[in-house]
Every structure is written in C-alpha cells, then in structure tokens.
Amino acid sequence: MKPLEMVRTFMVENFLFGDDGTLREDTQFLENGIIDSTGVLELVGYLEKTFGIRVEDGEIAPDNLNSLKNICGYLERKLGAPKPA
Amino acid sequence: MTALVHDLLRVSAERYPDRIAVVCGNRRVPYSRLQQRATDLSERLVASGLAPGERVLVLLENSPEYLVTYFSVLRAGGVVVPVAHDANERGLGRIVADCTPSVVIGRGEQLRAREWTLGDAVSVRTIVDVDSMEFDRRRRGGGALRGAGRRPVDAETNQLALILYTSGTSGRPKGVMLTRRNLLSNAASIVEYLKLTYEDRVMVVLPFRYSYGNSLLTTHVLAGGCLVLENRFAFPNVVLDRMQEEEVTGFAGVPSTFAILLNRSSLRTRVFPALRYVTQAGGAMSPTLARELKEALPETDVFIMYGQTEAAPRLTYLEPAELLRRPGSIGKAIPGVRITLRDEEGIPVRPGEIGEIVAEGDNIMAGYWNSPQETAAVLKNGCLYTGDLGRADEDGFLYVVGRRSEMIKTGGHRISPKEMEHTLAAMPGVAEAAVVGVPDAILGQAIKVFIAPTVGKAVQAADVLRFCSENFEAFLVPKEIVFLDELPKSANGKVDRSALKGDPPA
Numbered sequence: 001m002k003p004l005e006m007v008r009t010f011m012v013e014n015f016l017f018g019d020d021g022t023l024r025e026d027t028q029f030l031e032n033g034i035i036d037s038t039g040v041l042e043l044v045g046y047l048e049k050t051f052g053i054r055v056e057d058g059e060i061a062p063d064n065l066n067s068l069k070n071i072c073g074y075l076e077r078k079l080g081a082p083k084p085a
Numbered sequence: 086m087t088a089l090v091h092d093l094l095r096v097s098a099e100r101y102p103d104r105i106a107v108v109c110g111n112r113r114v115p116y117s118r119l120q121q122r123a124t125d126l127s128e129r130l131v132a133s134g135l136a137p138g139e140r141v142l143v144l145l146e147n148s149p150e151y152l153v154t155y156f157s158v159l160r161a162g163g164v165v166v167p168v169a170h171d172a173n174e175r176g177l178g179r180i181v182a183d184c185t186p187s188v189v190i191g192r193g194e195q196l197r198a199r200e201w202t203l204g205d206a207v208s209v210r211t212i213v214d215v216d217s218m219e220f221d222r223r224r225r226g227g228g229a230l231r232g233a234g235r236r237p238v239d240a241e242t243n244q245l246a247l248i249l250y251t252s253g254t255s256g257r258p259k260g261v262m263l264t265r266r267n268l269l270s271n272a273a274s275i276v277e278y279l280k281l282t283y284e285d286r287v288m289v290v291l292p293f294r295y296s297y298g299n300s301l302l303t304t305h306v307l308a309g310g311c312l313v314l315e316n317r318f319a320f321p322n323v324v325l326d327r328m329q330e331e332e333v334t335g336f337a338g339v340p341s342t343f344a345i346l347l348n349r350s351s352l353r354t355r356v357f358p359a360l361r362y363v364t365q366a367g368g369a370m371s372p373t374l375a376r377e378l379k380e381a382l383p384e385t386d387v388f389i390m391y392g393q394t395e396a397a398p399r400l401t402y403l404e405p406a407e408l409l410r411r412p413g414s415i416g417k418a419i420p421g422v423r424i425t426l427r428d429e430e431g432i433p434v435r436p437g438e439i440g441e442i443v444a445e446g447d448n449i450m451a452g453y454w455n456s457p458q459e460t461a462a463v464l465k466n467g468c469l470y471t472g473d474l475g476r477a478d479e480d481g482f483l484y485v486v487g488r489r490s491e492m493i494k495t496g497g498h499r500i501s502p503k504e505m506e507h508t509l510a511a512m513p514g515v516a517e518a519a520v521v522g523v524p525d526a527i528l529g530q531a532i533k534v535f536i537a538p539t540v541g542k543a544v545q546a547a548d549v550l551r552f553c554s555e556n557f558e559a560f561l562v563p564k565e566i567v568f569l570d571e572l573p574k575s576a577n578g579k580v581d582r583s584a585l586k587g588d589p590p591a
Contacts (some may be wrong), residue, residue, distance in 0.1 A: 030320070036319055037341075040319040041349060061323065
C-alpha cells in the first residue's frame with residue numbers, strides 16, 4: 001500500500017469512524033473538525049511508528065500535517081532526505 | 086462597577102473606540118466596530134421578537150462574530166447558550182430539548198449542516214446566519230408584538246445571562262445558570278488580581294463556550310484589552326508564532342495545554358519579552374509541570390488558579406511569588422469570594438484538617454437549568470459545595486486533595502489519591518501514575534497503583550514498593566501494582582479512574 005492510502009486508512013479508522021466519504025486529499029483536518037490537539041499527537045505517533053521517522057517538534061505544523069496531501073509531501077521530503085551519518 | 090454585562094462592551098467602546106478589541110487571522114476589529122455590530126444585531130433580534138429571558142443557542146467557534154453575538158443577545162435581554170459549532174446531532178438535540186431556545190445563531194455551512202435538528206425543534210422560531218445577517222423565521226409567535234417599541238435593555242442584574250452546559254457523565258446535560266451579577270463580579274475580581282489594563286493582549290486558545298474561555302472574554306472587554314484568537318492549538322508552534330508576532334501579554338491554558346507546549350513545541354527555545362503572565366486552571370496541574378513551565382518562562386508570572394463553571398468560574402488563585410514555595414497549592418480566595426472547608430455535616434473543619442471546599446460570593450451560580458434536585462445538592466444557603474476536598478496550610482494557602490467521591494478510606498485512614506499520584510509521578514522512570522481504592526475484606530478499601538513507565542525505562546514492582554516505603558507512611562504502601570503503557574483518559578484528557586477500577590488488561 002502507498003503511504004497516501006496507509007495514512008488515509010489510519011485517519012478514517014481513527015477519526016472518521018470508518019466513514020471515508022468526506023476525506024479528500026486536500027481536506028483540511030483542523031478546519032473540518034476531523035482532529036484536535038490530541039489527535040495530532042496520535043497522528044504524529046502513527047507516522048513515527050509506521051514510517052520509522054522522528055517528527056521534530058518544529059515539524060508539527062499545518063504545512064506538514066493538516067491534510068493527506070500535506071502529509072504525503074512531508075513523508076516524501078522526510079523519507080527521501082539522506083540519513084545523517 | 087458596570088451594572089450590565091453588555092455595558093462592558095459599550096463602556097470600552099466609548100473609552101477606547103479605536104483600540105483593537107479582537108484579532109482573528111488577518112482581521113483586527115476595533116471596539117467601536119464591535120459595539121456597532123452588536124447593537125445592530127441586538128436591535129434586529131428584538132425586532133424579530135426575542136423577549137427577555139429567552140434562550141439563544143450560539144453555534145459559533147471563537148471569532149469576532151462570537152463576541153458580536155454574545156453582546157447583542159445580552160443587550161436584547163436574552164440568555165446566551167453557547168455550544169460547540171461542530172457539536173454532534175445527539176448532543177445538540179439534548180441541549181436544544183433542555184433549554185428550548187427560541188433563536189439559533191450560527192454561520193454558513195455549519196448552520197445549514199445542523200438545520201434538521203434545529204428546524205425540528207418546536208421552540209426555535211428564528212435561525213440567524215451571522216455572516217449574511219439573514220433571519221430565517223420558522224414559526225410565528227413569541228414576542229414579536231412585545232418586541233415592537235420595547236427598550237432592548239433589562240436592568241435586572243440577577244437576570245440570567247448565560248447557560249453553560251457541562252459534560253456530565255450521566256446522559257442528561259447539566260446547564261449551569263449564570264446571572265449578569267455572577268459574570269460581572271467574577272470579571273472585576275479577575276481584572277483586579279491579574280492587574281489587567283487596556284494594554285493587555287491575551288492569546289485565546291480556549292473555547293469561549295467554556296467558563297474559563299468566557300472569563301477571558303469578559304475580563305478583557307472590561308479592561309479594554311485585546312483578545313487574540315487562535316483556533317489551531319493542535320499545531321502548538323502556530324500559536325507560539327502568533328504569540329510572538331502579536332506581542333501578547335497573557336496566555337491561558339489548562340494542564341494539557343501546558344503539557345503539550347512543554348513536550349511537543351519549541352516553547353523552551355523561544356523568548357516572549359512581552360509575555361507578562363500565564364494562567365492555569367481547568368483541573369489540577371502537577372507541581373512538576375508547574376515548575377517546568379516556570380523554568381521555560383523565567384520572566385513570566387505563572388498564576389495557578391482554581392474554580393468551577395458553577396462559580397463563573399474563578400474561586401482562588403496563587404500569587405506567582407508563591408509558586409515554587411508552595412507546590413500544588415491553589416492559593417487563596419479571590420477578592421469578593423469566601424472559602425471555608427467543611428466536614429460532612431457542613432461544619433468548618435479545624436486548621437490542617439481535610440474538608441469540602443465551600444464557596445460564597447456574588448459569582449455563585451443561580452443553579453442548574455431545569456434541575457432543582459441537582460441544584461439543591463450543591464447549593465445550600467447560598468453556598469456552593471464544590472465536591473472538591475481541600476486542606477489549608479498554616480498560612481491559609483489551600484490545596485485540593487481530591488474529589489469527595491474519589492477519596493480512599495483504608496483501615497480508618499482517609500487518603501487522597503491525587504497527593505500520592507503527584508509524589509509517584511516524581512519517581513525516576515515513571516511517566517504517569519494513578520491511584521485507586523479497590524474493595525478489601527479487611528481494610529474496607531485497599532490501595533491499587535497504576536504505573537505508566539517512561540518510554541524505554543524498565544520499572545519493577547519492587548522499585549515502586551521501595552519508593553513508596555521511603556516516601557509514604559506504611560498505610561499508603563500499595564497492596565497491588567499494575568503496569569500499563571499508558572493510563573486510560575477521558576475525552577477531556579483526565580485520567581479515567583472508573584476504567585482503572587474496572588481493571589483493564591495490561
């Protein structure tokens with residue numbers, strides 16, 4: 001499964017109670033009441049565990065995490081970046 | 086003191102017409118404009134038939150429109166009933182059925198999405214979209230005739246201003262009735278001890294529909310200060326950016342707000358030269374977290390405060406200078422409030438003893454809407470029985486030791502789980518701890534401890550027992566210790582004790 005589909009499945013199962021009809025790639029999570037502050041932290045935990053990354057505090061930002069599209073862009077940057085020696 | 090709540094806005098608009106009352110995104114609304122919009126909406130509400138004492142359901146998130154609506158309804162003599170703009174149908178339906186609003190005010194899509202719930206409610210005559218200022222008349226009747234020519238002001242300060250629904254655990258919603266006097270007296274008292282002036286600018290991340298958020302609104306409008314609204318606390322660094330850009334002088338949060346800021350934001354690496362104070366209320370914050378907060382903001386006063394929605398909401402505060410000297414204290418009664426600690430018969434306890442926190446003052450609610458029995462259980466002779474147990478130190482500083490219903494009685498000893506939890510949380514390798522009483526044939530109740538270890542740390546039951554025997558009296562050493570990855574929490578982030586008592590699988 002591609003990262004987009006994995007994250008979508010996680011969001012739908014955990015925050016939309018299985019109803020995926022409203023979640024588009026550019027749906028803004030916060031503005032649409034999909035997640036709150038603890039929800040964001042759950043999402044961060046999921047991304048760290050599933051993709052083996054460390055989400056820095058400064059990266060917990062709307063540009064990185066507020067939609068499926070933003071998350072995919074963030075994951076691409078994160079996973080594509082060369083690992084520190 | 087100003088006699089009427091809506092006068093708070095009128096007076097500040099006269100004194101500071103050009104000062105900014107509210108900032109929201111790119112919008113900056115001066116007092117004069119806010120007052121004008123509130124007056125316009127108020128007159129239209131009266132013209133549409135809103136009679137004094139009628140409830141107005143407000144379905145708005147924090148926004149300039151929330152303030153416009155709030156003051157317009159009060160000016161028209163109505164009662165503001167704020168609910169979450171994204172409330173679910175079931176919760177909303179229960180509140181509508183309980184308070185029978187005649188008017189609903191919301192905006193755009195959020196309003197339309199809930200139209201079937203609201204449109205079906207028999208009591209609702211008018212639905213107002215505050216963006217378009219469209220009035221959708223559903224039913225005839227109400228005070229249309231009374232409205233014509235009636236002055237839109239009712240000078241009775243004991244008149245109801247606000248009903249705040251609290252998240253009761255039982256199925257039925259509990260509406261706390263606050264009068265105009267309640268709101269004014271509490272706002273004036275808070276302005277006094279926080280020394281708020283027209284130069285203060287507070288970052289608001291707490292919803293206005295909660296009593297703590299509501300008090301930010303009333304106090305800053307009273308002082309002529311500025312409310313900087315930011316509804317994206319889920320991304321804490323966005324809020325910190327805004328605090329720096331807007332040079333806010335104040336910030337208000339609940340314990341989880343500060344836990345998130347200290348653990349998942351760049352708070353510690355930033356400086357806030359304008360930030361004069363932060364306030365914490367909305368549940369007990371551990372002294373460890375309070376100390377970390379002070380260390381992160383060394384130049385800022387940290388006010389620990391205590392209250393209840395039923396007290397509009399503030400009851401006590403701790404002077405910032407005492408923060409590190411009296412860890413865990415909620416301080417002393419605010420101006421205009423009297424606090425006593427009483428035993429189960431309602432008699433004041435002796436110094437040093439634990440008793441229920443009982444409060445008197447102009448801020449104590451009128452009761453619970455439609456619930457005389459629940460009201461009688463907490464309001465006695467004008468006093469509010471908070472259900473919280475406290476004790477005072479030799480200088481009169483108060484400490485909350487737990488809820489009356491949560492106290493553990495073991496072998497004749499009365500034990501506060503919260504005090505034990507605070508101590509256990511300081512044990513190396515322990516992230517969180519919870520203490521509950523479980524039935525015991527000999528002791529009545531025995532102490533059971535739940536420990537969530539810090540990630541990557543191994544803590545053994547023997548370590549916990551050793552720590553307990555070193556730090557507690559013998560009767561406090563737990564009979565049982567359970568390790569969990571994480572403690573179960575309720576929706577509002579508090580440890581769910583009832584789930585723990587049900588002994589969840591580790």
